[in-house]
Amino acid sequence: xxxxxxxxxxxxxxxxxxxxxxxxxxxxxxxxxxxxxxxxxxxxxxxxxxxxxxxxxxxxxxxxxxxxxxxxxxxxxxxxxxxxxxxxxxxxxxxxxxxxxxxxxxxxxxxxxxxxxxxxxxxxxxxxxxxxxxxxxxxxxxxxxxxxxxxxxxxxxxxxxxxxxxxxxxxxxxxxxxxxxxxxxxxxxxxxxxxxxxxxxxxxxxxxxxxxxxxxxxxxxxxxxxxxxxxxxxxxxxxxxxxxxxxxxxxxxxxxxxxxxxxxxxxxxxxxxxxxxxxxxxxxxxxxxxxxxxxxxxxxxxxxxxxxxxxxxxxxxxxxxxxxxxxxxxxxxxxxxxxxxxxxxxxxxxxxxxxxxxxxxxxxxxxxxxxxxxxxxxxxxxxxxxxxxxxxxxxxxxxxxxxxxxxxxxxxxxxxxxxxxxxxxxxxxxxxxxxxxxxxxxxxxxxxxxxxxxxxxxxxxxxxxxxxxxxxxxxxxxxxxxxxxxxxxxxxxxxxxxxxxxxxxxxxxxxxxxxxxxxxxxxxxxxxxxxxxxxxxxxxxxxxxxxxxxxxxxxxxxxxxxxxxxxxxxxxxxxxxxxxxxxxxxxxxxxxxxxxxxxxxxxxxxxxxxxxxxxxxxxxxxxxxxxxxxxxxxxxxxxxxxxxxxxx
Amino acid sequence: xxxxxxxxxxxxxxxxxxxxxxxxxxxxxxxxxxxxxxxxxxxxxxxxxxxxxxxxxxxxxxxxxxxxxxxxxxxxxxxxxxxxxxxxxxxxxxxxxxxxxxxxxx
Numbered sequence: 001x002x003x004x005x006x007x008x009x010x011x012x013x014x015x016x017x018x019x020x021x022x023x024x025x026x027x028x029x030x031x032x033x034x035x036x037x038x039x040x041x042x043x044x045x046x047x048x049x050x051x052x053x054x055x056x057x058x059x060x061x062x063x064x065x066x067x068x069x070x071x072x073x074x075x076x077x078x079x080x081x082x083x084x085x086x087x088x089x090x091x092x093x094x095x096x097x098x099x100x101x102x103x104x105x106x107x108x109x110x111x112x113x114x115x116x117x118x119x120x121x122x123x124x125x126x127x128x129x130x131x132x133x134x135x136x137x138x139x140x141x142x143x144x145x146x147x148x149x150x151x152x153x154x155x156x157x158x159x160x161x162x163x164x165x166x167x168x169x170x171x172x173x174x175x176x177x178x179x180x181x182x183x184x185x186x187x188x189x190x191x192x193x194x195x196x197x198x199x200x201x202x203x204x205x206x207x208x209x210x211x212x213x214x215x216x217x218x219x220x221x222x223x224x225x226x227x228x229x230x231x232x233x234x235x236x237x238x239x240x241x242x243x244x245x246x247x248x249x250x251x252x253x254x255x256x257x258x259x260x261x262x263x264x265x266x267x268x269x270x271x272x273x274x275x276x277x278x279x280x281x282x283x284x285x286x287x288x289x290x291x292x293x294x295x296x297x298x299x300x301x302x303x304x305x306x307x308x309x310x311x312x313x314x315x316x317x318x319x320x321x322x323x324x325x326x327x328x329x330x331x332x333x334x335x336x337x338x339x340x341x342x343x344x345x346x347x348x349x350x351x352x353x354x355x356x357x358x359x360x361x362x363x364x365x366x367x368x369x370x371x372x373x374x375x376x377x378x379x380x381x382x383x384x385x386x387x388x389x390x391x392x393x394x395x396x397x398x399x400x401x402x403x404x405x406x407x408x409x410x411x412x413x414x415x416x417x418x419x420x421x422x423x424x425x426x427x428x429x430x431x432x433x434x435x436x437x438x439x440x441x442x443x444x445x446x447x448x449x450x451x452x453x454x455x456x457x458x459x460x461x462x463x464x465x466x467x468x469x470x471x472x473x474x475x476x477x478x479x480x481x482x483x484x485x486x487x488x489x490x491x492x493x494x495x496x497x498x499x500x501x502x503x504x505x506x507x508x509x510x511x512x513x514x515x516x517x518x519x520x521x522x523x524x525x526x527x528x529x530x531x532x533x534x535x536x537x538x539x540x541x542x543x544x545x546x547x548x549x550x551x552x553x554x555x556x557x558x559x560x561x562x563x564x565x566x567x568x569x570x571x572x573x574x575x576x577x578x579x580x581x582x583x584x585x586x587x588x589x590x591x592x593x594x595x596x597x598x599x600x601x602x603x604x605x606x607x608x609x610x611x612x613x614x615x616x617x618x619x620x621x622x623x624x625x626x627x628x629x630x631x632x633x634x635x636x637x638x639x640x641x642x643x644x645x646x647x648x
Numbered sequence: 649x650x651x652x653x654x655x656x657x658x659x660x661x662x663x664x665x666x667x668x669x670x671x672x673x674x675x676x677x678x679x680x681x682x683x684x685x686x687x688x689x690x691x692x693x694x695x696x697x698x699x700x701x702x703x704x705x706x707x708x709x710x711x712x713x714x715x716x717x718x719x720x721x722x723x724x725x726x727x728x729x730x731x732x733x734x735x736x737x738x739x740x741x742x743x744x745x746x747x748x749x750x751x752x753x754x
Contacts, residue, residue, distance in 0.1 A: 168737055169729035172747040184670050
C-alpha cells in the first residue's frame, strides 16, 4: 500500500471555479448550463497610482509641472522652509541666503531650476519631492504605516426563478359573443327555475357574482365525474387481472374428471365476496338481477332474536369481486329482498322490524326511495319474504310481503307513496279462542316464506312456522284453497318449479326437503339431509335439478333424472367451522351458484358438467328443446312416483 | 314600419340582456379577477366610443396595482395567441359586442 503511486496533475484551471452554473436564458426561455467559466483566479489586487506618461492624465500632469517650474525655486525653498518650521534659525538663515542668492541671480538660477525640473520630469514628478521631505526630517520624524486586514472579496451571483408562462389563444367574433351570452342566460334561467323563490337582484354587481359562481362550479363537477367513470373501469380491469385464473375457470373450465366419477359432480369454488362492514352480519337474502345477469343483491341482517343490530344491503357484480357496486345501510336487519322483473332497478326489501322499503338503484341515494312506517301499515314482526307482482291495471308496481305476524300484505307504489292492503290473514286452524265479551279471536299463524305461481297469477303458496303450507288465492282473503301438512318445523323456503306447472319444492329446519304436486296432499319426493336445511332453489336450466344448503356448511345438488334418492354432489362450501350457510341461488344464465353464510361471506361456485346434464340425444330422434321437454321429463318422473300411490 | 320598430326593440332588448360582463376564461385568483373585471367595465363604459383610451386606462391601472408589463386588447372581432404569466389572464365579454383580453407578460 505504501508503494502505491499517486499521480497528481497540475492544470492551469482554477479548481475553485464552479462547473455547473445554470442560468435562465430569456432568449431561449429555458434554463441553460453555462459552459465557459473564467479560469482566472485572482489572488491579490492593488490599485496602483502610476499613470502612463502618454495618457491624458500623464500629459496633463507634465504640463502642470512645466508651468509650475517658474515658481519652482521659490516652491523648492519654501518647501524646505515649511518642512523645517521647527528647525533652528541656522536653517532659516541658510534659506534666506539661498532666497537672496537666487533672487539676485535670477535668470541663471531659473535656468538651473528649469534643468532641475526637466530632470525631475524625466523621472516621476511626485516622488523626488517626497524623499527631499523625508531627508529633511530624518531625525525628528519617523514614518510608520500599516494597513488593516482586509477580507478577501469573493464574487457571488444569484438569479431568481423566472415567472411561469403559459400560452393562450382565442378568436373573438360577434357571433361567438352572442352565443356565449345566450348560453349564459339559459344557465341562469335554469338556476332561477330551480330555486324559484330567490329574489331577483337588480344590481349589476350581484348578477356578476352570481354568475361567476355558476360558471366555476360545472368545471369541478365535470372533472370529478370523468374521473369516477375512468376509475371504475380501471378498478374492474385490475380485478380481472388479479382474479384472472378464476375468471378463466368461470368461463371455460369444465371438470374433466367428471367422466370418471360416474354420476357425481363437484362444485368448483370461484370467487368469494366479502365486505368489512358485513363481517359480523349473516347473509339473509340473495337475489340475482333479472336484467344484468352478473349483478346480484345480498341482504345482511341477523337471525338471532337477541342480537339484532343494523342491516346492510349490498349489490355485487361478478366483474368486481373485491368491492360491492352499491352499499346501503339500514337501521334494522334486512331479511329478504326481491328485484322487480319489469323495472330491474327497483329492489324491494323487508326488514326485521317489520318495515318494507323500495330502493331505486338509478338514483344515487343511500336511503330507500320509499319506506313504510308504523302508520302506513308495516308488519309487527320480521318480514320474511317479499315478492314483486306484475304491474297492476294502473301500471303501478306492487309487491307482496309475508311476515310472522300472520299477515300477507300487498304494497302498491302509488304516486310516490307505499299503500298497503292486507291480502290475507293466516289463521292457525283449530285454535280459535274465546276472548272477553264473546269475541272469537283467531291466533294467526306466522308466515315464513311464500312463492307465487309463474303462470297462474292468483295462485300462491305460503309456508308457516308451524310447518304447514297453505295454498291461497289472491281473490280470497279469509280462506285457503288448500293446506299441506308439510313439515314438523318451520318451512324455510318454498319455490314453484320454473318448468312444471304443478310442482313445488319446500325445505325446513326439520332436516327435510320435499317435492310436491299441488294436487296431491302427500309429497312426491322426500330427502332427509341430516341437518337443518337453510334454503333450496330450482335450477333454471333443468327441471329436475335443484340445490339445497344445510346449516353445517354443505351444499347439496340433486338431479332427479339421474338419481332419485341421493344427491349428486354434497360439498362443503364454507371453510370455517361454526359458519352456517344460509342461502343459495342459481344464476339464471351462467352455470354458477352463490351461497351465503352467517359471517357475511358469499361464495360463488361453478357447477361441474355432471350436474348440468341435459338428456342425451338418441340416434334418429329429434331433440326437442324448450320448457316442454323439461316438463315432460319431470312429468315422467312424477308419474313413476304417483302410480304406486294411486294404486294405494 | 312596425317590423323595423320591433326589430329595434329586439335589438335594444338583446343589448340590455346581453350586456352583463361574462368571463370567458380566467386563471386569476378570485379577488384579482373581481377587481380587474370591475375596472374593465368602468373603463369600457367611460370610453364607450374609444377603445384605445379604455385600454390605456385599464393598462395603466393594472400596472400600478399588480406590477409592470400588462397588456390589454379591446375589440369586437379579432383572433389572438398570447403568452401570459400564470394566474394573470382575464378574457371576458361585455356590452353585448365587446371582448376584452387582459394579461401580464414581462
